Amino acid sequence: MRVTNDVAIGFEIHAQLATATKIFCACANEPGGRPNSRVCPVCLGLPGALPVLNREAVELGMRVALALGSDITTRSSFSRKNYFYPDLPKGYQITQHWTTLASGGHVELDVEGTKKRIRIRGIHIEEDAGKTVHTLHIDGVCGSGKSCDSGGTSVSSGAHGSSAAGLVDMNRCGVPLVEIVSDPDISSPEEADAYLRKVHQILIYLGVTAGELHQGNVRFDTNVSIRNAGDGSLGTPCEIKNLNSFKAVGKALSFEIERQRRILDAGGAVEHETLLWDERAERALPMRSKEKACDYRYFPEPDLGDLVIGDDWIDRVRRYMPELPDEHALRLRKWYGLREYTARVLTAEPAMATYFEDTLANLLHALGEVPDRIVDPAARLLAVPFKTREKMSVVFSEMEDINPGRLPELAEVTANWVTVMVGAWVNESGVDLETLALSRLPAARLALVIAARVRGTVNEPAAKRLLVAAIDSSESVEELLERLDLTQVTDSAAIETLVADVLFLHPAEVERLRAGEGKLLRFLVGQVMKRSGGKADPVIVNDVLVRLLGIE
């Protein structure tokens, strides 16, 4: 078997920027809607229309550059990339070619405990293309067919030929994109997955994109090559385009690495090719020769001046940079004493981590565990969304002054509720966490459910029922506890009665337990729990059983 580090993978990541308007015109940048209703002479490429750069698109791009440690270029410019495709009405895409918004930088990966740095080659901003729907043959009848588009990414000269027609919606034309180009530093599909997820997580934290892969907000092109066995130099790379999910990337990479290895093992040479990933067939197919004509004849965009970014502008954007995932995970560990793993799980999505923090703050208030000043959500909000580092360090030092007490334990419990219990409900219902947190289960409400469990008012199964009830009903948590009669029975006398009943009903099991079949204790606990309607405190039940049976 070959060693695995002989593979070199690089990525181009395209992310639609979450601006209000398009990059070069004042049309709304919004998904969906009536086709061709968010268009104007500029994005339709009508004669005489002139592009004007959206300042916000530049600033969102700058945020990405700063987050990845890239150097922002003082003077960058725009170019035209020429190709013909029906979703590109101007016949060219305005992009940055010779001088880009930023260059350099890196992404730090942690793949199964091993740290690795993926270098960023450059970051630029450009416009997206429209969307096309292919119709299925039959003249005059337009069955809606498969959707395909150049997506602002270099599908070159389209080939005519079939008798079918194409239908084009230009609403997406001119939507701003940021493109992040990496060096070919990635050496396996697993690393590629970690890299893409990390960049995606950073983009979400930055708030620069809606980030929905299935909506095409973020799209990937990859290049793959196998190093020459002798000197380790890069072999001929092939590009794969049209990757719209992490899963597709993994499959496409495995497919392509295998394909190239087979060619090399047979003594052949890999030809430079551009392949299109076919999701359904799970194969990468070469584009047709005509589509391969990747001569984009770039030239400077004569309708746009240079983009000049000075230090003061960079400082201004830097000051309002949100907290990044790694920083957030570190802070969760420092502030709440969370384990590294838990902090990573929570920060997979900023919405989840924020929900966790809000819930924990409310839980601590409800339990009266920690001085208000530390967990005051307002203080946290001041510290978090904008990176005022001085302020954060003040909060940190305040934290270190106090005895964390039960904080780490309560933090882990809260994290478990958010990721596992609420997470399960979210997965089942399809309602996303942010919506849930804003409507049916605000952090304060979830905190009361958790508090009921932490205080021992309810046992574990009852707590789960309480959670579902809290989501489904508008009654207060106290009302639910009462109406659903969930309050845990901790009264030993009441429990003893139940235990006695169970012992009477199961003499054979009692005999076997006494004879040493220890696992029957659990059975008997279960029977008592059942008779209590699930309300007995299982720990007390266990104790009473052990005591009444006189076993160890």
Next chain:
Amino acid sequence: MSVRTDDTRQIAALARLSFSDDELRVLTGEMKAILDYMAHLSRVTLDGVEPAFSLLRCDNVFREDCVGEMLTPDDALSNAPDRHGDLFRVPAFLPKD
């Protein structure tokens, strides 16, 4: 600067234009003249001159991120040779299946 007829044919193909051989010969000559003229640049001393990508002497012309007037689908489609509902209908360009 050498330009061959094949170069001209290739460029024409990329631009979706087709020419007769006679036309290609004429165009090749004209292209060569343009490139020769531009080649003067390579004889100029450019030490200390920053590359320029724009001839517009206006940096940082921006729009604020505010939604403005847009066309209705009917207006957008009014000059289209063919339409289907609110969509432009164009000749097929099916990718390989």
